[in-house]
Amino acid sequence: MFYLRSRIFFGEDALSALKDLEASRVAIFTDDFLQKNGVADRIASMIPQASQIRVFAEIRPDPPVDMIAKALEFLLETDTDTVIALGGGSSIDAAKATVLMYEQRVGRDVKLVAIPTTSGTGSEVTRVAVVTDPEEGKKYPLFSEALLPNAAILAGDLTVSVPPAVTAHTGFDVITHALEAYVSINANDFTDAFAEKALELAFTYLPIAYQEGENLRAREKMQTASCLAGMAFNDAGLGVNHGIAHALGAVFHLPHGMANAMLLYHVMQYNAELDTPRYSGEPNRVCNRLARIARFIHHPAFTKQQGARNLLAEIKRLTAEMKIPQTLGEAGISRADYEAQREHIVESALLDACTATNPRKVDAEAIRTILRGIERF
């Protein structure tokens, strides 16, 4: 079974969808930055039909559980019927988790409209929200159909001021979502279609969005790629790349997309068994799939193994071009800090829900092998 719930508005005047929104008491969930630079007010001015618009601008990265509790109080006080999640993945995830709890408390449905201001998480179309318990140093992904936003508005112009480094990190989150969904044990024809298009768009437009931040076409295409990748992994799931990235991020507070980008080459090499003697034998399913993507992005080869290696080389080239760290040392982590946490990271990655849909079986030793690829200080 495959189904879609969210209405998706895209293109130049995507934000005009707000004028037709049936909403009375609106809460905008966003962060301090988007409130101070006037974007939250701009969005509010596009909903003249609302009788009340209140802004909750206290969303912090990696939304912690105590902040969600505060956001819930805010919704209860304002008797909200529509929530607009404006921001990156943290704002959207926080809004999703809070709305779910609010609906349970008040016993009625609340409209949730997601307006991403970075192109990365795909959270606007997924049934997942990640919340963090800072005391435990753990991230908890919540899964529920009720977390799916009712509408997503993909406005490329909201992302033109995203700095190059954040563009690179979030863009690699998109590529990792699409690639992990594409090789997942739960991939199907529908998720493949979304993943393939997401990868074609991201490999084409991410370098342009990184080099020319003001390029509206590249920004719009990355918004689309992010959303398509979200639809792919919403159904197909992810893999051990996200399992390890969540574990690393919770301990060292690395940007999520950056952690994914650092790991992607090594995880896919492991998944495609390009690191074993099998390299000279029959290519496995992941290898075949990576080779197919290499063809889409114009790096074909005579053999499947070489095709897969071409894709991995392109991933490495692109991360270097966009100055993404290749090692834990380059990411600012010391050997001592890492070694003190390594086994905790291995354990957390094994238990992470994303790891369950990885195409090649993963045990603690496999995670240590993948991590060795980025262990230079």
Ligand SMILES: [Fe+2]
């Ligand atoms: Fe991600």
